[in-house]
């Protein structure tokens with residue numbers, strides 16, 4: 001999106017992409033933002049950032065996404081970005097049981113370091129490599145259910161379910177705002193009102209302040 005493009009969003013959500021090294025986190029973010037596969041992806045150093053405005057049930061939401069390094073040596077840096085995240089994609093690689101086994105640790109980090117109300121979507125990436133699969137859909141869905149996570153399998157290579165993953169997470173946050181379960185005004189919620197909401201609020205306030213006609 002060009003710098004000069006003006007987009008008024010209703011909300012701004014802070015998102016994290018977490019999970020073991022090599023699971024495809026950077027490729028998922030790239031596919032989501034650029035609509036193409038990042039063919040030569042190298043290990044993330046610390047964190048990388050991306051943002052995109054999406055339409056969720058008629059609301060425009062700006063997602064601010066922090067793609068974190070999965071390598072252990074960056075753990076202290078990446079942990080400092082967890083604070084105040086509203087949503088997270090927790091990624092494992094369906095062809096690597098090791099990355100699946102590490103999910104519990106990632107989950108503990110997310111729930112303790114980010115907002116306690118953080119909405120997490122479990123992502124089984126590399127769905128296109130069916131022949132090399134080490135983790136079945138069924139066992140991962142059970143894990144998701146037991147840990148109150150949403151779940152999708154994706155392919156950053158083909159793009160399958162990539163946009164759906166980010167949208168599903170955003171939709172769930174929006175639903176909780178609408179029911180009052182999440183309060184955008186609470187500091188550290190990972191949610192902010194966007195420019196469109198501010199403009200609406202300002203308009204309403206100005207209308208309320210307008211003096212009664214004295215004629």
Ligand SMILES: Nc1nc2c(ncn2[C@@H]2O[C@H](COP(=O)(O)OP(=O)(O)OP(=O)(O)O)[C@@H](O)[C@H]2O)c(=O)[nH]1
Nearest residue numbers: 021022023024025026027041044070126155156157
């Ligand atoms: N076949 C296939 N390969 C993928 C997919 N997603 C990522 N890859 C490959 O997996 C490797 C790792 O991808 P990255 O996106 O760099 O992984 P990462 O999770 O960001 O890794 P760290 O930055 O080290 O945490 C790369 O060689 C990608 O080309 C996918 O959906 N399918």
